[in-house]
Amino acid sequence: MDISEVAKRSGVPASTLRYYEEKGLIRSIGRQGIRRVFNANVIERLALIALGRVAGFSLDEISNIVGNEKKPTIDSDMLLRKATELDRTIQKLTAMRDGLQHAAACTAPSHMECPRFRRLMGLAASGGIKGASSNKL
Amino acid sequence: MDISEVAKRSGVPASTLRYYEEKGLIRSIGRQGIRRVFNANVIERLALIALGRVAGFSLDEISNIVGNEKKPTIDSDMLLRKATELDRTIQKLTAMRDGLQHAAACTAPSHMECPRFRRLMGLAASGGIKGASSNKL
DNA sequence: CTACGACTTCAAGTCAACTTTAAGTCAAGA
DNA sequence: TCTTGACTTAAAGTTGACTTGAAGTCGTAG
Numbered sequence: 001m002d003i004s005e006v007a008k009r010s011g012v013p014a015s016t017l018r019y020y021e022e023k024g025l026i027r028s029i030g031r032q033g034i035r036r037v038f039n040a041n042v043i044e045r046l047a048l049i050a051l052g053r054v055a056g057f058s059l060d061e062i063s064n065i066v067g068n069e070k071k072p073t074i075d076s077d078m079l080l081r082k083a084t085e086l087d088r089t090i091q092k093l094t095a096m097r098d099g100l101q102h103a104a105a106c107t108a109p110s111h112m113e114c115p116r117f118r119r120l121m122g123l124a125a126s127g128g129i130k131g132a133s134s135n136k137l
Numbered sequence: 138m139d140i141s142e143v144a145k146r147s148g149v150p151a152s153t154l155r156y157y158e159e160k161g162l163i164r165s166i167g168r169q170g171i172r173r174v175f176n177a178n179v180i181e182r183l184a185l186i187a188l189g190r191v192a193g194f195s196l197d198e199i200s201n202i203v204g205n206e207k208k209p210t211i212d213s214d215m216l217l218r219k220a221t222e223l224d225r226t227i228q229k230l231t232a233m234r235d236g237l238q239h240a241a242a243c244t245a246p247s248h249m250e251c252p253r254f255r256r257l258m259g260l261a262a263s264g265g266i267k268g269a270s271s272n273k274l
Numbered sequence: 275c276t277a278c279g280a281c282t283t284c285a286a287g288t289c290a291a292c293t294t295t296a297a298g299t300c301a302a303g304a
Numbered sequence: 305t306c307t308t309g310a311c312t313t314a315a316a317g318t319t320g321a322c323t324t325g326a327a328g329t330c331g332t333a334g
Contacts (some may be wrong), residue, residue, distance in 0.1 A: 002280090002281080003280095003281075004280075004281080013322085013323080014281085015241075015322070015323055015324080016321085016322065016323085017302070018282090018283090019143075019321075019322060019323090023321095033281090033282095033329080033330060033331080034282055034329060034330065035280085035281055035282075035329095035330080036281085036282090038288095041249065044249065044258070045249065045259060047174065047261075048258050048262075050262070051229055051233050051258065051261050051262060052233070053321095054193060054226055054229055054230065055230050055233055056191060056193065057228075058320070058321090059320075059321070060320095065237070066248065066249075067247065067248070073167065076241040076242070077241075079201075079237050079238075079240050079241035080237070080238065080241045082237050083234050083237035083238045086230055086233060086234040086237065087234050089230060090227055090230050090231055090234060092188055092191055092192075093192050093223055093226060093227050093230070094227055095271075096188050096189075096192055097220050097223040097224055097227060100202070100216050100217070100219050100220035100223065101216075101217065101220045103213075103216050104213040104214075104216035104217045104220065105213070110204065111203065111204070112178065112181065112182065112203075114195055116233035118181065121181070121184060121185050121188065122142060122181075122184075124184075124188050125183065125184035125185075125187070125188060139311080140310095140311075141310075141311080148291085150293080151291055151311085152292070152294080153291085153293085154290065155312090155313090156291075156292065160291095169302080170300060170311090170312095171299055171300070171311070171312055171313095172299095172300085172310085172312075173311085173312090174309055190291095190307090195290075195291090196290080196291070207301090243292080244285095
């Protein structure tokens with residue numbers, strides 16, 4: 001596949017694909033003349049990268065998860081830590097989703113005045129309030 | 138509470154608190170001389186903002202969710218849409234968490250070669266691969 | 275053969291979300 | 305009174321993740 005095919009199939013712009021390759025997140029299997037040629041599995045890898053972004057990981061963190069030509073070691077302890085971190089995030093988001101759903105139906109003048117909303121949010125916030133990806137590699 | 142008290146209690150730097158106030162995300166209840174004075178409920182609000190960030194919303198989107206002095210209307214349809222969006226994100230992250238957990242224990246040479254990992258990631262990616270917050274206000 | 279369109283590199287530009295810096299205000303303690 | 309330290313503003317700087325632009329390289333249709 002050439003870069004435009006990958007872009008079309010994945011929805012990721014060619015410029016981003018070049019950028020990701022430069023960062024070592026994906027790689028082209030070779031060149032036809034001057035043009036990059038990609039293996040079909042790059043699509044899967046891009047899905048994984050997009051997923052990591054949604055999960056709030058930085059490209060560097062994702063690099064550690066999915067592996068990178070430059071930085072080789074993929075440490076299973078780190079994967080477990082990421083999984084745990086993600087689990088905490090999921091709990092927060094679940095409480096937030098419920099809070100949003102309730103807020104949409106609630107008649108309280110302001111969400112912050114609704115005890116149910118506040119309880120859900122308190123639940124979501126419990127155990128650390130800091131932004132995503134607040135832990136180191 | 139003065140700004141450093143809020144910073145200490147919330148973990149959010151004073152510079153960020155001023156920035157959030159400028160954006161209308163939080164507000165000080167008044168001034169003592171030149172210094173801001175905050176009501177205790179700002180802590181709760183900051184928790185909600187942090188939560189929104191974890192959920193992948195931009196400050197502008199969060200502004201729509203939690204309300205803003207400048208932009209008043211908080212539309213319940215929008216809240217439901219955000220809840221739905223969040224639900225999709227939660228499903229993805231759950232699959233990713235399971236994938237990471239499995240990858241940590243799996244003996245396959247590379248994650249991408251492990252069928253279980255790939256299935257979980259495929260599950261996570263199904264129904265749209267694009268990054269977070271890809272929908273408009 | 276030459277012009278076109280799709281690729282290439284490399285450098286610079288953009289954007290959101292902050293952070294830092296410089297210069298100033300003020301209450302309180304020595 | 306003078307100094308110190310925590311606040312203030314406004315503007316400039318930083319970072320991560322891309323995007324855009326300029327200048328160049330190809331394969332191929334006319």
